[in-house]
Amino acid sequence: xxxxxxxxxxxxxxxxxxxxxxxxxxxxxxxxxxxxxxxxxxxxxxxxxxxxxxxxxxxxxxxxxxxxxxxxxxxxxxxxxxxxxxxxxxxxxxxxxxxxxxxxxxxxxxxxxxxxxxxxxxxxxxxxxxx
Numbered sequence: 001x002x003x004x005x006x007x008x009x010x011x012x013x014x015x016x017x018x019x020x021x022x023x024x025x026x027x028x029x030x031x032x033x034x035x036x037x038x039x040x041x042x043x044x045x046x047x048x049x050x051x052x053x054x055x056x057x058x059x060x061x062x063x064x065x066x067x068x069x070x071x072x073x074x075x076x077x078x079x080x081x082x083x084x085x086x087x088x089x090x091x092x093x094x095x096x097x098x099x100x101x102x103x104x105x106x107x108x109x110x111x112x113x114x115x116x117x118x119x120x121x122x123x124x125x126x127x128x129x130x131x
Contacts, residue, residue, distance in 0.1 A: 004122075004124075012038065012127070014039065014043055014127075016039070016093050020092075020093050020109040021087065021090060021096065021106065021107075021108045022093065023096050023103070023112065025098075025100075026123075032097045032114060036066050046064065052068065053066050053068040053097075054068045057069070065086055066095045067083070067094065068098060069097065069101055072098075073101075078101060078102055087102075108130065109130045111126075111128040111129075
């Protein structure tokens with residue numbers, strides 16, 4: 001596990017040359033959306049304005065999706081809005097913040113856990129890859 005300062009988040013590199021599902025976990029304000037913005041804008045070269053999907057549940061950037069499932073209570077709510085079709089027919093990169101309600105049904109290719117430290121803007125970021 002490496003420690004990254006949110007200001008130095010550009011040091012994180014991922015191979016996103018194939019379709020991937022990425023789960024991002026961490027407490028509120030831990031930096032999940034900040035890291036998602038980095039992945040979309042710098043690693044996937046998305047030039048659109050990248051915003052948090054907290055109130056819209058997801059944003060689409062070309063064939064890439066950024067989900068925030070924080071406000072969903074259970075998998076049935078996820079299923080009721082047909083989002084499983086996006087995951088089942090994945091064509092590029094899907095970032096999912098707060099994936100707990102779907103982990104029983106879907107596995108990620110990359111798991112990212114972000115934890116706050118005692119230092120402002122510093123996070124412990126653990127990145128695990130599916131074997």
